[in-house]
Amino acid sequence: MQGICIRGMSVCCALGEDIGRAVDLMRDMQVPSTALQLDEFSEPVRMMYYRMPDHAELSDPARIEQLLTQVVLAAVARAEMNQAEIRQLPVFTGSSCFSIGVSESRYASTLETDPEHAVPMPLCGYQDISDIARRALGSSGDTYTYNTACTSSANALLSAIRMLRLGWYRHALVIGAELFNLTTLTGFSGLQLVDDAVRPFDAARRGIVLGEGISAVVLSTQSGDSNLEILGGASNCDTSSVTTANPDGVSVAAVIQQALKNTGTDPEQIRGIKAHGTATPSGDTAEAAGLRRVFATVPPISVLKPYLGHTLGACGVNELVLFASALQCGFLPATPGFETPDPELGVHPLKASQPAQRGRYLLNHFGFGGNNTVLVVEKTA
Amino acid sequence: MTIRIESASHYFQPIENGAALPDLDSTLAGLCRENFRRIDRFIQLALLGSARCAGECSLQTECGIYLGSGLGPIGNNVVTQEQLIRDREIPKPFNFINTLGSSAGYYVARNLGLRGQNFFISRRGASMEAALSSAIADLEAGIIDQALVGAVEEVTLPLAEHRKRQGLPDEVEVAEGSHWLLLQLEGKAGGQLQIKRFTDYATLERDLISSWRTGDVLRCGIDIDAGFASALYHALPDSYVADPKHAFHDSLSAAWLTEFITGDGVGNLFLVNGDEVRGWTLFHCTA
Numbered sequence: 001m002q003g004i005c006i007r008g009m010s011v012c013c014a015l016g017e018d019i020g021r022a023v024d025l026m027r028d029m030q031v032p033s034t035a036l037q038l039d040e041f042s043e044p045v046r047m048m049y050y051r052m053p054d055h056a057e058l059s060d061p062a063r064i065e066q067l068l069t070q071v072v073l074a075a076v077a078r079a080e081m082n083q084a085e086i087r088q089l090p091v092f093t094g095s096s097c098f099s100i101g102v103s104e105s106r107y108a109s110t111l112e113t114d115p116e117h118a119v120p121m122p123l124c125g126y127q128d129i130s131d132i133a134r135r136a137l138g139s140s141g142d143t144y145t146y147n148t149a150c151t152s153s154a155n156a157l158l159s160a161i162r163m164l165r166l167g168w169y170r171h172a173l174v175i176g177a178e179l180f181n182l183t184t185l186t187g188f189s190g191l192q193l194v195d196d197a198v199r200p201f202d203a204a205r206r207g208i209v210l211g212e213g214i215s216a217v218v219l220s221t222q223s224g225d226s227n228l229e230i231l232g233g234a235s236n237c238d239t240s241s242v243t244t245a246n247p248d249g250v251s252v253a254a255v256i257q258q259a260l261k262n263t264g265t266d267p268e269q270i271r272g273i274k275a276h277g278t279a280t281p282s283g284d285t286a287e288a289a290g291l292r293r294v295f296a297t298v299p300p301i302s303v304l305k306p307y308l309g310h311t312l313g314a315c316g317v318n319e320l321v322l323f324a325s326a327l328q329c330g331f332l333p334a335t336p337g338f339e340t341p342d343p344e345l346g347v348h349p350l351k352a353s354q355p356a357q358r359g360r361y362l363l364n365h366f367g368f369g370g371n372n373t374v375l376v377v378e379k380t381a
Numbered sequence: 382m383t384i385r386i387e388s389a390s391h392y393f394q395p396i397e398n399g400a401a402l403p404d405l406d407s408t409l410a411g412l413c414r415e416n417f418r419r420i421d422r423f424i425q426l427a428l429l430g431s432a433r434c435a436g437e438c439s440l441q442t443e444c445g446i447y448l449g450s451g452l453g454p455i456g457n458n459v460v461t462q463e464q465l466i467r468d469r470e471i472p473k474p475f476n477f478i479n480t481l482g483s484s485a486g487y488y489v490a491r492n493l494g495l496r497g498q499n500f501f502i503s504r505r506g507a508s509m510e511a512a513l514s515s516a517i518a519d520l521e522a523g524i525i526d527q528a529l530v531g532a533v534e535e536v537t538l539p540l541a542e543h544r545k546r547q548g549l550p551d552e553v554e555v556a557e558g559s560h561w562l563l564l565q566l567e568g569k570a571g572g573q574l575q576i577k578r579f580t581d582y583a584t585l586e587r588d589l590i591s592s593w594r595t596g597d598v599l600r601c602g603i604d605i606d607a608g609f610a611s612a613l614y615h616a617l618p619d620s621y622v623a624d625p626k627h628a629f630h631d632s633l634s635a636a637w638l639t640e641f642i643t644g645d646g647v648g649n650l651f652l653v654n655g656d657e658v659r660g661w662t663l664f665h666c667t668a
Contacts, residue, residue: 040469041465041469041470041471042469042470042471043471045471087658088658088659088660090659096481100458103462104462104465104466107462107466107467108466111466111467118467119542119545119546120458120459120462120463120466120467120542121455121458121459121462121546122546124451124452124453124455124458124546124547126451126453126482126503126505127503127504127505140656140658140659141658141659142504142511142514142659142662143504143511144502144504144511144514144515145502145503145504145511146500146501146502147453147481147482147483147501147502147503148481148482148483148486148499148500148501149481149483155498155500159500159515159518159519162518162519162522162524163514163518165522166518166521166522168518168578182465182466183461183462183465183472183477183480186465186471186472186477187461187471187472187474187477187478187480188477189471190471190472190473190474190477191474191477234498234524235498235499235500236443236496236497236498236499237446237486237487237490237495237496237497237498237499238496239487239490239491239495239496242478242484242487243478251496254496262524367483368478368481368483368484368487369481369483369484369486369487369499370487370490370499371483371487371499
């Protein structure tokens with residue numbers, strides 16, 4: 001199977017905006033979350049949060065354009081494309097928040113200054129991220145914007161790979177973006193799904209810790225200097241519950257098996273797994289059950305959410321960039337927060353990093369709406 | 382590659398000033414396997430259109446769902462933002478979950494017994510084109526054999542706020558809609574859909590002229606500038622027909638497609654979109 005090359009990539013997350021430094025922090029198992037408190041609501045919202053390293057106020061509506069522009073320009077610069085290629089570059093975006101934070105700020109501001117004319121949801125921003133990227137690049141390529149909860153940017157990657165392989169495009173920019181917004185923080189708080197630390201697959205896990213992050217990759221049918229290719233993957237829908245995959249792991253196993261089939265991969269060829277690992281009791285149960293159904297011996301597992309938090313719809317591209325960077329630097333990251341195995345799961349993430357071999361790796365993503373997406377990448381050198 | 386249109390459904394409902402939104406509960410009762418609770422109007426519209434399109438067709442469990450929308454579940458997002466920002470209340474769980482565009486796809490899959498891939502895709506006024514492109518790519522790539530592709534647009538009340546949110550003048554009539562196609566590579570149905578991509582305008586125009594027959598319909602998508610649209614209408618004899626009186630929603634191109642297919646018209650519909658830089662996409666639909 002022809003792999004799709006990652007020509008350029010960039011990320012801004014709690015580990016910083018320098019990929020090399022982010023890799024060093026993962027090697028050192030640094031966990032950069034901070035405490036966050038929102039007192040303006042009927043119930044106080046207190047949680048740990050992984051924020052991006054800029055110094056602006058979290059709710060500053062200008063952040064999205066500043067940070068996204070910076071990330072997109074860095075990824076495209078690393079891809080070393082000519083101007084004609086950049087002008088035609090299609091943009092595939094995956095996000096669960098888009099510009100909802102900007103919409104919240106504008107509505108709040110108008111409620112204060114001109115309440116009679118305040119319109120809720122003044123901005124309907126599915127397209128905003130793609131528009132910012134196109135403005136930054138001077139591009140007018142096609143756009144595809146995916147909103148499938150926590151699989152959004154993984155599905156954006158999947159679609160981009162398929163269209164590249166069909167020859168519809170030669171290059172594609174894929175963006176994952178999740179920024180601070182009140183809807184998400186209060187929404188998850190109301191669902192009582194948040195914990196004070198990320199403990200993936202641990203017996204004491206109680207929930208997620210949210211984070212923000214923006215990342216971009218330039219995919220290409222033309223090989224570059226990268227020693228990592230994306231082979232493809234699969235996506236399916238589990239309709240047993242709108243909030244989580246069935247704990248029996250059947251739909252998780254099905255999407256993994258389909259991803260392996262679509263990429264011509266045997267389970268024995270998988271050298272390691274970037275698990276989704278939200279650390280919710282039911283989410284990890286479903287993922288572990290699915291992995292046990294597919295693999296006689298579950299390959300080494302890394303979970304990246306302890307390093308950048310759960311960046312929701314952006315986690316597909318955010319975690320691809322960090323995982324790929326770690327593989328390129330020769331290691332599978334350890335999983336801070338995993339201490340006590342849960343005997344019911346039978347899955348044990350790495351407590352210490354270990355060398356990454358050449359070969360194929362699995363990247364798992366699961367989201368609300370029963371959306372399951374798995375990608376397969378290959379480290380070629 | 383030519384894709385077969387196995388089935389289509391067309392729900393297009395202009396909303397008059399001062400009128401309430403039409404009740405969908407009783408219609409849905411006859412279309413849904415379950416009495417879904419905690420769903421919003423966007424989900425109701427998606428259920429209505431998808432169930433009508435699926436009808437008596439034989440659906441494969443791995444049939445992909447591609448739901449396009451410019452605004453998505455705007456009604457629920459409005460309620461959630463009012464609760465949060467104006468009233469300082471934490472969103473209710475199902476209000477929060479249904480802020481996601483993909484929640485509608487979940488209920489469509491559950492209602493129709495589907496477990497294949499399920500994408501919510503947006504491209505503002507060309508969301509149906511984006512959803513169709515994504516579905517056709519997956520059909521061509523052999524990832525799926527069957528795709529249920531739809532566009533859903535919701536109207537919120539009061540209409541003045543809805544228009545303001547979309548930057549529409551007060552006199553523009555607005556509509557809600559749910560427009561769906563069931564596509565597959567092989568099939569016995571009469572309709573066909575073809576997607577062609579062109580890097581230059583001259584080749585696009587030559588292709589259109591060679592395919593054009595009297596009675597065919599040409600529609601230009603939102604990204605075409607007026608100059609190119611005018612050139613196309615001039616190049617194709619009798620192609621300019623003023624738009625039928627259509628109220629506005631973001632996925633009018635979906636409405637054109639499903640209205641054409643479910644209508645009693647003959648001939649072809651050509652839906653063109655694009656520009657000189659990224660090239661041109663032509664959807665050629667035969668009823």
